[in-house]
Each structure stands twice: as C-alpha cells, then as structure tokens.
Amino acid sequence: MAAESRILQPPSPSSLALLRHFPPSQKVQWVEESPTAGKQRDPRVLQERRVEACGGVGLGAGMRERKMSAGACTAFHGLCPEGKLPNAIISVDGIEFPAHKTILCNCSPYFRALFSSSWSSAEKSVYKIPGTSPEMMRLLIEYAYSGTVPVTADNVVSLLIEADQFNVLGTLRVCCEFLKAHLCLENCIGIWKFTGYYYCPDLREEAHQFILHHFEEVTRVSTEFLELSIDDLERILEKEELPVTEEVVFNALLKWVAHDLQTRRQHIVVLLGKEGWRIGQKGFFFFK
Incomplete structure (x- = not known):
C-alpha cells in the first residue's frame, strides 16, 4: 500500500471535525x-x-x-x-x-x-x-x-x-x-485534505471533483476554504475542469487573502499572474 511507504503526519483538528455538519x-x-x-x-x-x-x-x-x-x-x-x-x-x-x-x-x-x-x-x-x-x-x-x-x-x-x-x-x-x-459543500475540502494523509485515492479524487464542480458555492459557504494553504489552493485553481468564470475565481481569491491579509496579500498577484488572466470586462487587470 502507498500508505506504508511514507511517513504520515497526524491530521489537523479541522480535518478530524470534517463531519461536524452531519x-x-x-x-x-x-x-x-x-x-x-x-x-x-x-x-x-x-x-x-x-x-x-x-x-x-x-x-x-x-x-x-x-x-x-x-x-x-x-x-x-x-x-x-x-x-x-x-x-x-x-x-x-x-x-x-x-x-x-x-x-x-x-x-x-x-x-x-x-x-x-x-x-x-x-x-x-x-x-x-x-x-x-x-x-x-x-x-x-x-x-x-x-x-x-x-x-x-x-x-x-x-x-x-x-x-x-x-x-x-x-x-x-x-x-x-x-x-x-456524505460529501457536501461544508466538508468536501476537509475530506479532500484528510485523504492526503491516508491511502484513499478514489475518495480523494471524488472530493477533488466535488470541489471543482461546486467551486463557487464552496467558496461562499465553506469555512474550510478560508483555511486552505497556498499550495492546496493552487492545486484546485490549476485544474482545467474548474468550470467557473474568471470573476468567480478573482472574488474567491480576494476572500481567501482577506482572511489573513498580512500573510496572504503577497500571493494574489502570483496566483492570478500564474494563469495569465486578464479580467478586463470587470475593470481588473492582471498580467504575467
């Protein structure tokens, strides 16, 4: 098993509470x-x-x-x-x-x-x-x-x-x-992160796809979205299956950055610039 070949770190308290909405x-x-x-x-x-x-x-x-x-x-x-x-x-x-x-x-x-x-x-x-x-x-x-x-x-x-x-x-x-x-808007991110510690490849992919296909709703209601690391956020945004507009992504990033402004403000240009987005219609311009 893959779980035997790596050192597992204990899941975070938020991961252990991922079913609190049941x-x-x-x-x-x-x-x-x-x-x-x-x-x-x-x-x-x-x-x-x-x-x-x-x-x-x-x-x-x-x-x-x-x-x-x-x-x-x-x-x-x-x-x-x-x-x-x-x-x-x-x-x-x-x-x-x-x-x-x-x-x-x-x-x-x-x-x-x-x-x-x-x-x-x-x-x-x-x-x-x-x-x-x-x-x-x-x-x-x-x-x-x-x-x-x-x-x-x-x-x-x-x-x-x-x-x-x-x-x-x-x-x-x-x-x-x-x-x-039991995947839902409130716990899908917690389950996705949790499966990074254990050998659950199918569940991990299912949770990831759920996040991608409900991205806008997840960013509105999930407190777990605000706790994502920069690396995890990038893993979600880089997927081609993300079926949302640039404005939705931009607003989600602003919300994520605002949650910890001092630490995260440096990442906004990097995240947007990485994709080379130009959101001109709404008055926001970001270039590589």
Whole structure:
C-alpha cells in the first residue's frame, strides 16, 4: 500500500471535525463482506453493499468502553469456526480479544506479518497492539469474523485511520464509500485534505471533483476554504475542469487573502499572474 511507504503526519483538528455538519442522530451501517465471513456466495453479491438504519448510541468513555470490549470477547467465540479454539489474544490497553490467527491473517496483511514473525514460538499467544483503542480493535476483529462493520458519522474518521494503519482494506473501503456518500459543500475540502494523509485515492479524487464542480458555492459557504494553504489552493485553481468564470475565481481569491491579509496579500498577484488572466470586462487587470 502507498500508505506504508511514507511517513504520515497526524491530521489537523479541522480535518478530524470534517463531519461536524452531519445530523448528530444519524446512524448508518454500511456492510462489507470480509474474505472469511459467511458462506460462499455469488461473486456479484459480494460486490453489493447494504445500507441499513442502525439504532443505538455512541459508546461512552472509561468503564463503559471496557465493559463492551470484554463482552465482545464472548461474541467472538460464537463466530469462531466450529471446533477451533482461539490461538491468539489481541491485547489493547489491557482489554483482551481472543481470535484465530488464520481469520485475522485473511483479513489483514498487518496481522499476517505480525503472526508470521512469531510462528517459531508455539507458546506465543498474546499480542499487545499499541497505537489504537479497544473499541476500534473490536470493530476490526468483528469485521474479520462477520464481514460487517457499523460506520457512523461519529466513528468514520477514527475507523478509517485504524483500517489504514492495520491494512484492513474492506473496512477502509466502506469508510471511503460512507464519506463519498456524505460529501457536501461544508466538508468536501476537509475530506479532500484528510485523504492526503491516508491511502484513499478514489475518495480523494471524488472530493477533488466535488470541489471543482461546486467551486463557487464552496467558496461562499465553506469555512474550510478560508483555511486552505497556498499550495492546496493552487492545486484546485490549476485544474482545467474548474468550470467557473474568471470573476468567480478573482472574488474567491480576494476572500481567501482577506482572511489573513498580512500573510496572504503577497500571493494574489502570483496566483492570478500564474494563469495569465486578464479580467478586463470587470475593470481588473492582471498580467504575467
């Protein structure tokens, strides 16, 4: 994966809040088949995703999270292959999840690498996993067994990050599809910037195209537009698919510069001059 070949920087706080415009009560479950879940089915059916209404509330912190994580362990036993006892324990912050190495390996290259490095030690069964939370690990393991993962506005950002980290591609794909379906004027820039940190090329392109084709509306209502860096702004303006007039671009640039006048005023001539625009009809002249 491309995500493995570069050092990822943590997303900005604005990126983590990119879904703040979703209705708080909205809970949607996106279902994706994992490689090991269920019976053999028609390959065409495996490509389908079902969207179902999902009730319930988000998890609280502390004891409630620990309680649910511990309860999930019992559920995993019910999903285990008949007659096969768990041969691994995934430990996250003291919460333990019994699992089968084969099932986790089929779901994730990360677990294949983790377990293969210890095959020579038959006694090795407990694997402490840093850098994640018990709740996120519970969702990833449940996906490996059941082929479903509940994705909501509350958990999609964290779940996408963890799915990318552990190379659980099915879960990563579902998170990306969820974000694609919820692109809007207010969050499209945040999603586009967010996907620069993780391996989501299709989602990144979808968000970019959304920005280009709704550029005028985005610049009017999106606070994220005002926070764009000069480099990101140039990436948007240089695209030939940008279907707006020069006046729209000019007004958007003035708005962007005015947001941080002292720092950005130097860029206005460079941005306009780069394209060699001459907006003569409106009385604005800019030359290379």
